[in-house]
Amino acid sequence: MAKPGHGSDGLELSSLQDLYQQVILDHYRRPRNKGPLEGATHTLTLNNPLCGDVIDLMLRLEGDRIAEVHFEGKGCSISQASASMMGAILKGQTIEQALAIMDTFTRMLHGDADAAADTDLGDLRALAGVAKFPVRVKCALLAWNCLDEMVGSEKPGS
Amino acid sequence: MDTPDPTLDLETGPAYDIERIRADFPILGRLVHGHPLAYLDNAATSQKPYSVIQAVDAYYREINANVHRGAHELSIRATEAYEEAREVVADHIGAPSASEVIFVRGATEAINLVAWTWGAAHVAEGDEILLTKMEHHSNLVPWQILAGRAGATVRYVDVEADGTLVMDDYDRLLSDRTCLVAVTHVSNTLGVVNPVAEIAQKAREADAICVVDGAQAAPHMQLDVQAIGCDFYAFSGHKMLAPTGIGALWGRREILEHMPPWQGGGEMISEVRLEGFTAAQLPHKFEAGTPNIAGAIGFAEAIRYLQRIGLERVHAWESDLTAYALERLDAVDGLEVFGPRKDRVGVISFRYADIHAHDLATILDQKGVAIRAGHHCNQPLMTHLGVDATARASVYLYNTRSEIDALVDALGLAAKLFGVA
Numbered sequence A: 001m002a003k004p005g006h007g008s009d010g011l012e013l014s015s016l017q018d019l020y021q022q023v024i025l026d027h028y029r030r031p032r033n034k035g036p037l038e039g040a041t042h043t044l045t046l047n048n049p050l051c052g053d054v055i056d057l058m059l060r061l062e063g064d065r066i067a068e069v070h071f072e073g074k075g076c077s078i079s080q081a082s083a084s085m086m087g088a089i090l091k092g093q094t095i096e097q098a099l100a101i102m103d104t105f106t107r108m109l110h111g112d113a114d115a116a117a118d119t120d121l122g123d124l125r126a127l128a129g130v131a132k133f134p135v136r137v138k139c140a141l142l143a144w145n146c147l148d149e150m151v152g153s154e155k156p157g158s
Numbered sequence B: 001m002d003t004p005d006p007t008l009d010l011e012t013g014p015a016y017d018i019e020r021i022r023a024d025f026p027i028l029g030r031l032v033h034g035h036p037l038a039y040l041d042n043a044a045t046s047q048k049p050y051s052v053i054q055a056v057d058a059y060y061r062e063i064n065a066n067v068h069r070g071a072h073e074l075s076i077r078a079t080e081a082y083e084e085a086r087e088v089v090a091d092h093i094g095a096p097s098a099s100e101v102i103f104v105r106g107a108t109e110a111i112n113l114v115a116w117t118w119g120a121a122h123v124a125e126g127d128e129i130l131l132t133k134m135e136h137h138s139n140l141v142p143w144q145i146l147a148g149r150a151g152a153t154v155r156y157v158d159v160e161a162d163g164t165l166v167m168d169d170y171d172r173l174l175s176d177r178t179c180l181v182a183v184t185h186v187s188n189t190l191g192v193v194n195p196v197a198e199i200a201q202k203a204r205e206a207d208a209i210c211v212v213d214g215a216q217a218a219p220h221m222q223l224d225v226q227a228i229g230c231d232f233y234a235f236s237g238h239k240m241l242a243p244t245g246i247g248a249l250w251g252r253r254e255i256l257e258h259m260p261p262w263q264g265g266g267e268m269i270s271e272v273r274l275e276g277f278t279a280a281q282l283p284h285k286f287e288a289g290t291p292n293i294a295g296a297i298g299f300a301e302a303i304r305y306l307q308r309i310g311l312e313r314v315h316a317w318e319s320d321l322t323a324y325a326l327e328r329l330d331a332v333d334g335l336e337v338f339g340p341r342k343d344r345v346g347v348i349s350f351r352y353a354d355i356h357a358h359d360l361a362t363i364l365d366q367k368g369v370a371i372r373a374g375h376h377c378n379q380p381l382m383t384h385l386g387v388d389a390t391a392r393a394s395v396y397l398y399n400t401r402s403e404i405d406a407l408v409d410a411l412g413l414a415a416k417l418f419g420v421a
């Protein structure tokens, strides 16, 4: 059977390679924290009606700390990898810390270089390449929009 | 405007002069991300030839005025051009009279018009509206809304694994409770061509009216609404070389005449008193407000352009291209094409290994290849196929084999990026 030819890979290749880094494909193919979450205190499903991506995010809060994050969902590599990476990074964080990470992550997706250098983002920094593909930002943010809707208003003092 | 001769010679003979046709479409000459554009998203909307762009331009430069209301030269000329456009559309689809052609924004508005007028007047509690599982949301949601208001039930004819209609299921579901059958002529996801004449005939025998959604058929085939035998035919101009925001609804005169008007306003009345109004004659009764005059003129020009080439020749060109595309795509390891292999148009949905359609579209775009990814306003069909999204390449009269090659090459890049063996 034939394999399609590769043609000549121009400049676009480096942007695409930034977008589809190994770590992203790895999270896409072997998602972490995927599946039901026992004792979930918060669950929310959001979809992206344009492309059909769906994320069902589950949290278990203990006090104001995130004990566990799981998700279910389907969609593109960006939306699914972002949801998969979220669990490891948020586990053990307070809501306030989680929202701060979300803020940095969002700034990174909009091309903020300082945000992209912030080590608090961990694996999420692999998604920095999304900034060059503005229509894909909403894919990367889908799981985070769930988080924001669930606990965004629970900031201490608000 | 300094443009090439927009008119395609009737005498180009049997050869399909693809270079000449491509030269008629200014956008086809542009680069996207440094690559020649390979525009394979025609099922979403088509590109426009110079002649259409010029017709719209000339309207605004030379005769712009409101229609049906002025006694001055420009208004008379604009009205003539607008009404002549209606004649062109009517002739093109074999309508018995231009007064049966209503200008609308597109197929969506055409279907909504039927649902809100005929539907509101005739659909009652306990009635059934019969659709198919392959309908575009435009030919589905308006009926769900109508059913919800009227207390009617919507039922759906099943589709086979290859996307073709299960006609036995149609026979089974069609009953004396069925008041309306609405079906797409061509599937916007799988390219299936439905036997609309047979469907319309059976609907008539069951005393149901038949609405055909022609949005994906009108661009590709010679139509004859009387031969189809349906009661309404809806289609959009923008998918057949015309500007956006213009389309047509054809309806049978005796049905249109008994339908209540839809939107109220200027243009649709013959007389207004404080106690009430008298609706205008057909087709104005259904055209409230200032219409899309430039759009209608562009629509007529698009049809003239298609007629100059000849829809039979367009069809032959596209059939060959579709066969070539299917052959090339089928030869890619791990790629699955949905839909039937014959009796179809060149709307080709596929999935490739575990690469999500949205990722494919992003990668292909970087190579200048424009396709659509997602559910294509066809969620129930997607669920039926067991996929949540497909990639869709759709061809039109100006596409070439080398653009199909560009598509397949770009899939190679996707395979490389995703490490697909």
Ligand SMILES: Cc1ncc(COP(=O)(O)O)c(C=O)c1O
Binding pocket: B043, B044, B105, B106, B107, B108, B109, B136, B138, B139, B184, B186, B187, B188, B213, B215, B216, B236, B238, B377
């Ligand atoms: C089969 C079908 N019906 C209806 C429509 C709606 O057409 P429009 O958006 O032009 O109203 C489309 C367009 O996508 C279509 O493919």
